[in-house]
Amino acid sequence: MRCDVLEMRPEGIYCPGGDFFVDPRGSVPRAVITHAHSDHARSGHGHYLCANSCKPLLRVRLGASASIESIPYGDSIQIGDARVSFHPAGHILGSAQIRIEVKGEVWVVSGDYKPQADRTCEAFELVKCHGFISECTFGLPVYKWPEEELIHQQVNQWWKANAEDDRPSLIFAYSLGKAQRILAGLESGIGKIFAHSAVCSFLEHYKSAGVDLPSVIKLGDKEKEHFGGSMIVAPPAVEDSRWAQRIRNCRKGFASGWMSIRGARRRRNVDRGFVLSDHADWPGLLEVIKGTEAEVVKLTHGNGDVLARYLQEMGINASVLNESFYVREEES
Ligand SMILES: [Zn+2]
Ligand SMILES: [Zn+2]
Known part of the structure; x- marks a missing residue:
């Protein structure tokens, strides 16, 4: 990447004017963090800067000793020659x-971003710029998300049907973001709601940010109650664990953008896939990239070749930014 504002270094995206990195890996003195997912917010840096509502989540991720500073959305801060907001x-x-x-x-x-509705986070804001570094996790035309409300209805109908059979519903969703989004859409009248502790560790911060969530019972390792009719929300990582195995006779669901691809549900060995993503779909990526009016676009977080070609045909100087250190996110 060649521009005066940013450059690529082994640790990640670097701003020479302000001597800081964005979402770096390794160990750097000054890290500016987009959000609290683990492939963006890594421990080991000297000082962190993030948005106010990210700070408590980052604290859960990094522990008590990390040096974290935050500012409100829209405020700017001068770091060396760089103005950052x-x-x-x-x-x-x-x-x-x-x-x-x-x-x-x-x-x-x-x-990571999405312009679609999400009742658990602040709405996407379009920012005009000369250069835009865009994620493109779902950068293919096949990815087009249904309305969020429709997915919440599908989850509730599935839960209700399982409850009528006296069976538990176990839904896998990434512990930060996706799980809270699933919880926020549940009709609590259907039955009890349980969640894995990894999901619960973020709940109080969502509630204090004003996100409306139903009451959730934290499910530890030991409880062996009858879960018939309950909804249980857990991260995908516990799918094959003893934690999940003791929930007998359950039906399993999975919430992810990948569920829009045929065969994904079968590969994951779940009964039901729900197409709910925290990333922009193909129309969302195009809408945002065009909206920024950026002349130069660098794509990360996915196979950006198709999108880069598409943008080039529109006259935008687009290319794929080689960032091998990003892992594909579970939460997608
Ligand atoms: Zn993310
Ligand atoms: Zn990411």
């Missing part, structure tokens, strides 16, 4: 696009 990315609570301005040139690092 955070703007809602609509991905999870506290997620931000980072706007960096150096000598009149503006770049925005999107982090």
Whole structure:
């Protein structure tokens, strides 16, 4: 990547004017963080800067000793020659696009984002810029998300049907963001709601941010009650664990954008897939990238070749940014 504002280094995206990294790996003195998912918010850095509502989630991730500073969305802070501000990315609570301005040139690092509705986080804000570093996790035309409300209805109908058979519903969703989004859509009249402790560790911060959530019972390792008719929300990582195995006779669901692809549900060995993603779909990516009016677009977080070609045909200078250190996220 060649521009005056940002450059690529082994640790990640670097701003020479402000001497800081965005979502770096390794160990750097100053990290500016888009959001609290583990492939963006890594421990080991000297100092962290994030948006206000990201801070408590980052604290859960990094522990008590990390040095974390935060500012409100829209406020800017001068770091060396760079003016830095955070703007809602609509991905999870506290997620931000980072706007960096150096000598009149503006770049925005999107982090992960989605312009679609999500009742558990701040709505995406479009930021005009000269250069845009965009994620493209779902950068193919086949990815097009149904309305969020429709997915919540599907989950509730599935839960209700399982409850009528006196069977538990066990739904897998990434512990930060997706799980809270599933919880926020549940009709609590149907039955009891349980969640894995990894999901519960973030709940109080969602509630204090004003997100409306039903009451949830934390499910530890030991309880062996009858779960018939209950909804249990758990991260995908516990799927084959003893924690999940003691929930007998359950029906399993999985919430992810990948569920829109034929065969994904079978591969995951679940009864039901729900197409709920925290990332932009293909129309969302196009809408945002065009909306930024960026002349230069760098794509990360996915196979960006198809999208880069599509944008080039529209006259945008688009290319794939080689960032092998990003792992594909479970939460997608
Ligand atoms: Zn993320
Ligand atoms: Zn990510």
